[in-house]
Structures are given as structure tokens and as C-alpha cells.
Amino acid sequence: MLIKTTAALCLLATAALAQQTDITIGMQLEPPNLDPTGGAAAAIDEVVYANVFEGLTRFGPDGSVQPALAESWDVSEDGTVWTFKLREGVEFHDGSTMDAEDVVFSLDRARAEDSTNAQKALFEAIESVEALDPSTVKITLSAPNGNLGFNLAWGDAVIVAPETADTNASNPVGTGPFVFTDWVQGDRVDLTRNPDYWGEAPALEKATFKFISDPNAAFSALMAGDLDAFPNFPAPETLSSFEADPRFNVIIGSTEGETILGINNANITDVKVRQAIAHAIDRQAIIDGAMFGYGTPIGTHFAPHNPDYVDLTAQSAYDPEKARALLAEAGATDLKLRLMLPPPVYARRGGEIIASQLREVGIETEISNLEWAQWLEQVFKGKDFDLTIVSHTEPADINIYARPDYYFQYDNPAFQTLIENIGITTDDAERSAMLRQAQQIIADDYVNAYLFQLAKTGVADARIQGLWENAPTQANDLTGVSWSE
Template structure:
């Protein structure tokens, strides 16, 4: 406590010297800090949440959008009707809309987007969103009909995510480096390794943004993030990477510190297809060795909620499965011996840049060492993680937060990077995807959670907290993250 108090006093003295320089130099501009730099800027062709954190609802729009409360709102579709049997959606499109390059938006762009996402060679990270679709028809330039095989309770939510934003055939292939959407901000420039700059779209047909310019600044180091905030180099972080420094900003009236929730299940990612992790006894041994609260306290300074399976605790379908594999060092050793590893084994542990991974990795390594598992810690940059772990599956263990909402269905894909293959689980998810009745959906979701916990598919650690820090004169920043994104449309300066 004394250390924190001294740090607060020093920081306040430093800030007093800086004076007005800690505030944005331009009342119509905003500079948002981010931990991870996106690998590219096309949300329909990549899994990295950092892509959506820059362009979702800012540059690109979908037929629907998700608001800060997680509710579905109209976007490029102004309204829609659903057939009595729940399988036909008719969308009425906004008219007079243009993409940022001047090409017009109409039903053909919707058709192109959905057919591209559904194609066999699609690189869409959430291709499953489009799997239920049987046809997409442009009835006329302002009307689109989408048919799905069976009723789906979350269809409108799913097409409001970043993976389903509407792109144009004229610009789609260049969106990774030069994103062209219909949103309230236009892409200006990407200084790789540093920042992405957006500017207000003067031709936007919706509610215009308050800011004339938005700059996303990439700062992965927690100390550098703290210094950037105090120096006024950035106006805020939607998710601040240095939880140990929050007291500094809470004690300073020039800043807001907002604690919210995310959809981020933070997991000890495990390569289920690679020995020895293909043995459920080994995975259970690891689960018994984990002390979640120690990881939360050590890596996140107490910010985070323990989880026992891949599901958000704030969701109404959540089932508390923390007791499935309680901490039990002797029990873990016995399971390893039974699996043929009485002396333990060695493995690699690839850690991406976020604080929870780098700091959490050291704590987890110490915990697994207690049962004889020696881990080689390998720090990797985000692009390398996406290539080595997510794409080519060249890893033993890793840590990552899965921030997609209601994403338990990823475990039904044996080709997904942790390569879990369970036909019973797959059947449950297949049924869940076509079930609209809420009571039945909850029953299926809970059954799916129990299977993942029992199989110890991954080490389930904690739900990532959202600790936002931003200038006290800013309003409109989202306190929670129901989807990946930093929607800046309503953000403005009050002074």
C-alpha cells in the first residue's frame, strides 16, 4: 500500500507539472490507446479482435449492429421482417448510402458479402455464422431476402458482428490494407508499428460522429501505456494494460477509471492433438494444478472472475463448474503417473504480448512445475502468435482471451487451433445452433459447458475484466465490451 501511495503522489506531482498538456490538443480529435496492433484491417478475413477494435462500427457497418448493452440495432438495414416459421428474413436497406470510395451501396453488396463469406475458400474467421444460410436474394436494390435452414435465435446478433460487415466487390480485396466501408469514419493512414488514423466521413447518412479525427495508437508495454496516459500522448485506453497502475488514475480527477465486463474467456490454450496433451489425464492433471485466483491476483491485480469452462459468468446460461477440477497437486501427480509421466515432462509455452499472457504465463509455469511439468516460456508478437499458434497449430500451450460473444461453438470444429474432436459435443452444438426455444437453448448450452469442463479441453482461467482509463472530459466510451470493437460514434469532449 505504501508503494502505491508513493507512486500516486509522484505521478500527481508529474501531472501537475504537465498541466494542460495532458489533455487532447484538439477538441475534435481523439487518440485511443490499444495494446495489440491488428495484423490487417479487414474484419471479414481475420480472427484478431484488434481488427474490430479499430474498424467495427467506425469504418465498417453490417445489416445490424450491436450496441453497448449487447442489443441488436438497425444499421445498413433500417428494418426487417421474419417469416412465421423463423426461416426467412427480409431486410429493408438504407438508401442513399455510399462507400468511402464513392461507390454506391445496395442489395448487390449484401449478396456479394454473404456469398463471399459462405464460399468454400472463405477466410472468414467466423464462417459458422453463415453456415445456416441457404440462400441470399436481392429482391430489388433496397431489399434483401435471407433464408436459413432452421430457426436461429441469435441470427440477427450474429450478422451484427464484425465478421458480417458489408463490403463492396470494388474494394473488398484491398480492405486488409485500405479498408473501405460505409461507416462514420474513413480510413486515412496506417503507420505500421505505430498507429491507424481515421477521419470523419462528411457524407455519412447516419448520426454523424462528434470527432473529426480518431487515431488508434498501439502501445503493448504496460509502463509505456501508463506514461503515455500521464503525458497526454493518448486520451484513453478502452482496456488499460496495467491494472497495477489504476490507483494512480483513480486518485487523479483528470481521469476516469471504469470497470466493466468483457466476453473474454482467458484460457490456457492446449493443443489437444499433440502428445502428451491428447491424453485427457494429462489435461486433467494440468487443470488440478492451476490456482486461478493466484493467476488473477498476480497477473491482473485482482481484476477478473474465475471460470471453470468456456462461458461468460454474466451470461444467463452460465453454469458454475469451478469445482470440476479443484486444485489438487497430489491428485495431479497421480494422473500424470497414470498417463505414463511419473517424472513429468517438458513443453513449450508461447506467450503473446498482453499483460495477462506474459505475467500469467510465469505464474502458470510455476504452478505446473509443482507437478513436474517444465515449461519453456517463449514470448511472441501478435502476428507471430496468429501464424504459429492459431493458423499452423505449432505450439504446446499458450494463453489467450477469446473475446467473441457466445463462442462455445468453436469447440465443435476439430480444425480449430486447439484441435478438440468430440462427436457428442459437436452434436449438441449442431442442435443448439438450430434451436430457438430459450429453455431448450439453455439446457443445451449448459450440457456443452459440462463436457468441456470434464474433458479439461483447455485450462479455464478467468473472465477478462474491462478496465477502461480515459480523460475525465470524454464521454461516450463503452464501459463494457459485448462485442469486439471501440465504437467511437458517440464519443465526444464535454469541455
């Protein structure tokens, strides 16, 4: 009897240890598809970036640009020719070889006239992509661009195979350390470790991304042990409960997420009205009320942790009297605007607060709560809105203001020229000065009302190691994640 009991205990201990190579990650939003080259939703990259798909370069947890499928690269003296040396022996998950022709295909596809890539502007400087041999790619630019390595690290620039590119939305096939195995829509995505990965094998054998939109349900799932981690936890008001519980670590970091009250500049054309909207908003009240104090006020579309950030919050400080005066000067009486809110907590809670603040200065809002797919279709693509709230989590993305057809429809030729010049300027001091100028221009034009930099509020089992503290890009990179005992 003692022998049987001991054997049973050993089996249980072995099973417990085996379970620690699995992880279940909570996410509030389910991705609309799983192809990072064909969608704008941050939730796509949160599942597949660095896990399933890889680019020539990648972002590290500190925001640095690191080698990925390219082990090295050289840049010509004039800065217009980049030559990438690819890693050898890399295979896609279907067993086919990844080589220079796949890189040519992927980048030409991303920059094609009919491309559906959400960040097509990343590839505008590329004049040609050539395969010099199976492991060497030459990219020729129309003008010098010191940002090419940075641009190619985005999820939108991952390398895909011609044979599977059209089905990546539902059955992603990449080169990463994890293989897609299942997507139960409305519930979860499952990944398993890639046994043929070219690089160091991850410690995890299986990863499940579980979609839980309700903050209360997210709290309960973590407390019950149904989730191992929630890297972007949607209920900051409950973080103190996790801080007091030794089973958990609360991980507070920064993100690239500029959270804005987006304004449709094609509908609200008078800068005085946009300025009035900005002055009607009490940023700290939104941070406190919607995010329970987590967030940093911003006055332009730039991350405060960036060394080139300019603090312009005072230019659009909370001033209801000034807001009312500006509306009177603009002749904007009885103004009623449509406020379209996507699912994130910062948007839904923040929207109610902003609606109240706008009402105080005489602007009524009609709130519509949209699901993520609806928001992407109606607001992001259709531009059918007046106001919206969204966090732009892409890194260093002030260049979106140089796209007149972007969803907030800001069209300033001088700003567009400035962004072009930034792209071809290699002198660090000059680039810094121009980036500061760019921040000032969009603040002066009150393109949007700038709210706060989104904090990364994560909760994880205290035994988990290797989750990113900060979010230099929108990712749940599991390559370095493991369990300690």
C-alpha cells in the same frame, strides 16, 4: 496592446475548443491488417468495428442486437427466411452506392468454400442470399436459426464492396461514420469523420489509434497527455494512480473474454493429463499476480454475466496433489510442454505464473514469447504448440468447440451435434438447457484449462463521454464519444 492580447487569447481558446473534436486512443496490440472479414485478431475490430465498417446489424454497448445497415427485418413463421430492409442513401467511403447486391456479395464471400473469414461458421446455416430489389435482401437458411441477427452483428459479417474487398486489409473502405486516412505501421491508424455518413454524424472529427505495447510506456503516455484514453489499459497495477488523479476516469467493466490456457488436444490426447494441468493451476494466483485482482474465475468457456452460465470452477479446483496423482495414473513422467505466449500482459505475466505452477506438479514448460503475427501464424493457423494463453473476446463463442480443425483441435461428434441443435432451437428454455449441457461437456473433457473472464480496465480523460464501459464485442466504438468542457 490589450486588443492584440485579447485577440490572441481568443484565438488560443478557439484552437483549444477545436482540439476537443480529436481523440487519441491507446491500444496495446497493433492489428495485423484492417479487414475484419479476413483476420482473427481482436485488434482489427477494435479499430474498425462500427467506426469504418458496418453490418446489417450491430452490437450496442449493452450487448443488444441493433439495426445497422438494415433498418428492419422480418422472419418467416418457420424461421428459415429472413428478409432485410436496407437503409437507403448509404454510400461506401469511395462514393459508390451500398445496396442489396453488396450484401449478397459480402455474405456469399464470407461463406464461400475458399473463404478466409475467421468466423466462417457464423454463415454455415445460410442456404442462399438474394437481392429482391436494391433495398431488400432475402436470406434463406437450411434450418431455423434464431441467432442469425446476432451472427450478422459480428465484425466478421460487415458489408464490403466487390471493388474494394481485396484491398481492405491495408486500405479499408466501409460505410461507417469514420473514413480511414492513414496507417503508419508500428505507430498508429488515423480516421477522419465521414462527411457523407448516412446516420447521425459523430461528434469527433478525427480519431487516432496509437499502438503502445509496453505497459510502462502506456502509463507514461496517459500521464503526459499524449493519449486521451486507453480503453483496455495493460497495466492494472497502476490504476490506483489514475483513480487518485482528478484528470482521469477509471472505467471498470466486463468483457466477453474467456481467458484460457489453451491445450492442443491433438498433442495432449489423454484426458487425465489435461485434467492434471487444470488442477495444477491456481486461478486466483494468476488473477492477482497477472491482473492485480481484476478478473472473474471461470470453469468453462462461458461468460459469468450470461444468464445461462454454469459455475464449474470447483470441478477443476486448484489441487496439486490430485494433479500429481493423475499424471502418475496416465504414466506421464518427465513431461515437457511448449508454452507459446502472445503479447498481451495477461498472457506474458500469466504464463510465468502457470509455468511455475506446472513445475510444482512435475510438468516442465518451454516458454516462447511470440509477437501477435507469429502467434496467429504458428498457433492459431499452424496448430504448432502444446499450450498457449489467450483471451477469446468474441461474444457467446462456445460453438468454436464444435470445430475439429480449430486451433486446440477438440473433436467430439456429440458436442458438435449439440451445437447444431442449439442453432435450430427457438424455445428459450430448451436452448438454455442445451447451453448448460455444452458447458458441462467441455469441462468434463478438460479441453482447455479455464482461467478467468477478462475484465475491461479502461482509463480516460475525465472530460470524455460515451466510451463503452463493458465490451459485448471487441470494439472501440467512437460513434457516441464526445468531449465535455
